[in-house]
Amino acid sequence: VSFFMSLPGAKRPLEAYEAMSEMAMAVARNLKADVLDESHSAMTPQTMEHERQQILEYERQQRLAAKKRQ
Template sequence: MRDEVLVINVMAPEGDYFEGNDLLRVMVASGMRFGEMNIFHYHEGGGADGAVIFSLANIVVPGVFDLAQMEEFATPGVSLFLALPVEGEAIKAFDQLLSTAYTIAKLLGGELKDENRSVFTAQTAEHYRQRVMEYQRRRALAMAQN
C-alpha cells in the first residue's frame, strides 16, 4: 500500500516574501523544531524528542533552510506535509497539521493553499480529512488480510 502525503502550503501575499527571522520565530512559537534534512519538524507531544508527526520545508527547491543564513533569507512560502502512516492517530496528526498551518499563516500574514497552490478552504480541509480516513480504512483492511 502506498503512503499518502498531505501538503498544506503557507504562501506570502502575492509579490511578497516571508523574512527568515520572522519565519524562525514563528516556527519555534508553533512548536516546530529544526532538524533532520535541514527542515523543520513537529514532534509528538510538541517536544523535540518524540516521533516526527509532520514537517515543514521551504517551498523553493531544494526546500531546505540554513539557520546560519536566516537573517538574509526570504521565501515566498513554506510547505507543511504529513506522510501517512504516522505514529499515533492519523486524524489527530492531521488536525495538528491544520492547526499549525493556520497559526503560521496568521502570524506571518500568509494564506493557506492546497498541494496545487489553490486556495485552501474549509471544503479542502474536509477533503483532506476524508483522505486520511480512507487511508486508515484501506490500511486496516490490508492488515486484516495479512
C-alpha cells in the same frame, strides 16, 4: 514555509493532520499569509474536509489489510 504529511507516516494520521492544519493556520494568521493546498490554491474548509476523508479512507484500507493478514 511548507507543511506536509505523507502516508504511511504518523501512527494516528488524522490527529497528525489536524495538528498540522492548526499549526499552519496559526502561522498564516501570525504572518498575515495564506494557506495553500498542494495545487497552490487557497486552502478552503471544503479542501480540508476532502483531505480528512482521504485520510479516513487510508486508515480504513489499512485496517482491512491488517485483518486480511491475520
